Amino acid sequence: MTISSWLHPHLEKRNSDTEGHGIFARADIRKDERLAIFGGKIMLIDDMYQIPEELQRFTMQIEERFVLGPSGTVAEDTDFFNHSCCPNSGFKGQVFLVAMRDIRAGEEITFDYAMTVSESVGSDMVFSLDCACGSPLCRKTITEQDWMLPALQDRYQGYFSQYIQDKIEARNAARAGELAGSDVIVPENETAVLLSR
Numbered sequence: 688m689t690i691s692s693w694l695h696p697h698l699e700k701r702n703s704d705t706e707g708h709g710i711f712a713r714a715d716i717r718k719d720e721r722l723a724i725f726g727g728k729i730m731l732i733d734d735m736y737q738i739p740e741e742l743q744r745f746t747m748q749i750e751e752r753f754v755l756g757p758s759g760t761v762a763e764d765t766d767f768f769n770h771s772c773c774p775n776s777g778f779k780g781q782v783f784l785v786a787m788r789d790i791r792a793g794e795e796i797t798f799d800y801a802m803t804v805s806e807s808v809g810s811d812m813v814f815s816l817d818c819a820c821g822s823p824l825c826r827k828t829i830t831e832q833d834w835m836l837p838a839l840q841d842r843y844q845g846y847f848s849q850y851i852q853d854k855i856e857a858r859n860a861a862r863a864g865e866l867a868g869s870d871v872i873v874p875e876n877e878t879a880v881l882l883s884r
């Protein structure tokens with residue numbers, strides 16, 4: 688088996704209370720420490736139907752049209768990070784997972800799938816996941832629209848997958864531009880000057 692991803696040596700796959708398997712810390716990990724680097728095969732979202740069905744859930748969206756999928760025929764340990772609505776890890780770039788806070792030995796490592804999933808372009812595929820993570824912040828249903836929620840944008844500032852972080856910043860800039868546009872002060876004599884030309 689060829690391993691295409693990297694997992695922090697203090698992390699390991701174990702049985703999880705929430706979802707079959709999960710990734711757990713064997714030792715303490717500091718905030719912003721790199722936890723995993725995801726590798727694999729880059730494919731158009733619709734092409735993920737071409738990989739074996741049991742592997743399709745291990746794809747991760749890395750852009751509006753692309754996902755990163757398993758490069759082999761079996762899942763790797765890095766495919767088993769579970770979703771949580773109150774996660775302890777997030778993204779730097781598209782494929783680096785880092786600790787969002789200090790993590791204690793024994794904790795499960797989770798990220799919020801809203802950090803990586805958005806509406807796909809050029810595909811009819813719609814992402815939706817029922818969640819029972821047990822967090823007081825649980826949204827019950829995780830959708831491809833969740834990255835737009837202001838509360839998540841506050842909590843995960845700088846930890847969304849880079850392509851979503853860019854979308855958020857573009858929207859904020861557009862909004863700021865609209866505000867600035869409506870606030871432009873027109874000098875009183877400007878109309879007169881224009882008319883006189």
Ligand SMILES: [Zn+2]
Nearest residue numbers: 772818820825
């Ligand atoms: Zn949840």
